[in-house]
Amino acid sequence: MTHDLQDTPFLPFSQPSIDEATIAAVGDVLRSGWITSGPKVRAFEEQLSAYFGGRPVLTFNSGTCTMEIALRVAGIGPGDEVITTPISWPATANVILAVGATPVFADIDPVTRNIDLDLLEAAITPRTRALIPVHLSGLPVDMDRLYDIAKRHGLRVLEDAAQAFGSRWHGRRVGAFGDLVSFSFQANKNLTTGEGGCLVLNDAQEAALAAKYRLQGVTRSGVDGIDVDVLGGKYNMSDIMAAIGLGQFANIEAVTAHRRALARHYFAQFGDGFEAATGAQLPVADFENSNWHLFQIVLPDRGPGTRADFMEALARLRIGTGFHYAAIHLFSLYRERGFSEGMFPVAERVGRLTVTLPMFYAMTTADVERVAAAVKTVLAAPGTPR
Ligand SMILES: *Cc1c(COP(=O)(O)O)cnc(C)c1O
Numbered sequence: 001m002t003h004d005l006q007d008t009p010f011l012p013f014s015q016p017s018i019d020e021a022t023i024a025a026v027g028d029v030l031r032s033g034w035i036t037s038g039p040k041v042r043a044f045e046e047q048l049s050a051y052f053g054g055r056p057v058l059t060f061n062s063g064t065c066t067m068e069i070a071l072r073v074a075g076i077g078p079g080d081e082v083i084t085t086p087i088s089w090p091a092t093a094n095v096i097l098a099v100g101a102t103p104v105f106a107d108i109d110p111v112t113r114n115i116d117l118d119l120l121e122a123a124i125t126p127r128t129r130a131l132i133p134v135h136l137s138g139l140p141v142d143m144d145r146l147y148d149i150a151k152r153h154g155l156r157v158l159e160d161a162a163q164a165f166g167s168r169w170h171g172r173r174v175g176a177f178g179d180l181v182s183f184s185f186q187a188n189k190n191l192t193t194g195e196g197g198c199l200v201l202n203d204a205q206e207a208a209l210a211a212k213y214r215l216q217g218v219t220r221s222g223v224d225g226i227d228v229d230v231l232g233g234k235y236n237m238s239d240i241m242a243a244i245g246l247g248q249f250a251n252i253e254a255v256t257a258h259r260r261a262l263a264r265h266y267f268a269q270f271g272d273g274f275e276a277a278t279g280a281q282l283p284v285a286d287f288e289n290s291n292w293h294l295f296q297i298v299l300p301d302r303g304p305g306t307r308a309d310f311m312e313a314l315a316r317l318r319i320g321t322g323f324h325y326a327a328i329h330l331f332s333l334y335r336e337r338g339f340s341e342g343m344f345p346v347a348e349r350v351g352r353l354t355v356t357l358p359m360f361y362a363m364t365t366a367d368v369e370r371v372a373a374a375v376k377t378v379l380a381a382p383g384t385p386r
Pocket residue numbers: 062063064065088089091092134160162163184185186195196197
């Protein structure tokens with residue numbers, strides 16, 4: 001390790017950007033005397049609804065509970081099968097178990113790393129009730145095909161758009177069309193409220209049901225002006241969080257544009273011969289639809305330790321990386337339910353070899369150049385994955 005490298009600031013793979021106006025707005029909420037759900041949440045939901053073409057939008061305190069409530073609104077429960085991808089954050093499959101339904105996986109497409117829609121369609125049975133596609137790294141699944149399949153088989157769709165705020169499908173915003181669409185505002189996401197999420201729904205009736213699940217099942221229709229008629233929980237967003245969200249939302253177009261520019265720069269830096277020379281796989285070069293939530297490469301397989309060695313080598317060069325994600329069906333909870341190695345070979349390979357490179361709003365093109373050079377050096381070094 002050279003001395004100058006130790007002086008190089010560590011570049012994380014992700015980092016939130018909160019501007020001073022947002023910090024001031026949070027201070028105003030804290031001083032206002034009203035810090036839980038109130039005017040800021042209502043304003044945030046109104047702005048989100050307008051952004052999604054007037055569809056109803058409710059906010060929640062995590063992306064995970066947003067998805068669980070969406071499944072409850074769709075009436076998914078015991079006896080129902082829900083098809084999803086094995087390459088996602090565990091939340092995507094866990095919420096299926098949480099409502100008592102049965103998760104069914106379909107392997108991923110090796111190029112997009114999103115769920116393979118042919119395999120998804122082949123996995124449909126008479127018990128299938130819903131589909132949960134994930135727009136991984138912000139790259140949407142083929143929405144035309146997805147909704148065609150859902151329509152032909154009479155299935156509900158819950159888009160896990162946790163990573164896809166600002167993504168588009170050929171000009172239309174993800175969330176502005178389709179069935180139920182869930183977003184996460186967790187700290188690393190393109191738009192954050194610290195923790196949080198929102199759900200885009202079809203109509204006022206669905207929104208009213210989701211609002212009940214959000215707060216203890218309380219409805220205003222009872223004899224004393226209040227009743228509880230479904231088992232809800234405590235999932236509401238606070239005005240403190242919504243103030244962060246309003247500040248983030250004001251900047252979302254610039255965030256998406258900057259991430260796209262950084263992604264373009266990554267491709268320019270890696271150059272055309274990169275995949276052939278290294279055996280590594282770049283993401284799909286999509287600058288129309290993806291919001292570039294993550295910039296992920298798949299390493300050439302050099303046996304056990306391939307990814308850990310690569311991540312360590314980059315960390316020594318003061319560069320942070322992550323991996324998103326390990327294949328869900330190989331976790332103990334899912335093995336106990338009958339899943340095992342070999343069932344979804346593409347997901348298993350990608351789950352072992354995918355690496356997330358730095359990508360966030362405050363990053364510069366010089367940072368991209370440093371990362372690309374380091375990746376090339378490490379992949380070329382003997383003892384590391386090629
Ligand atoms: C972040 C994320 C979630 C969960 O969101 P939380 O807000 O952390 O609960 C679900 N699915 C995917 C794909 C995610 O990236």
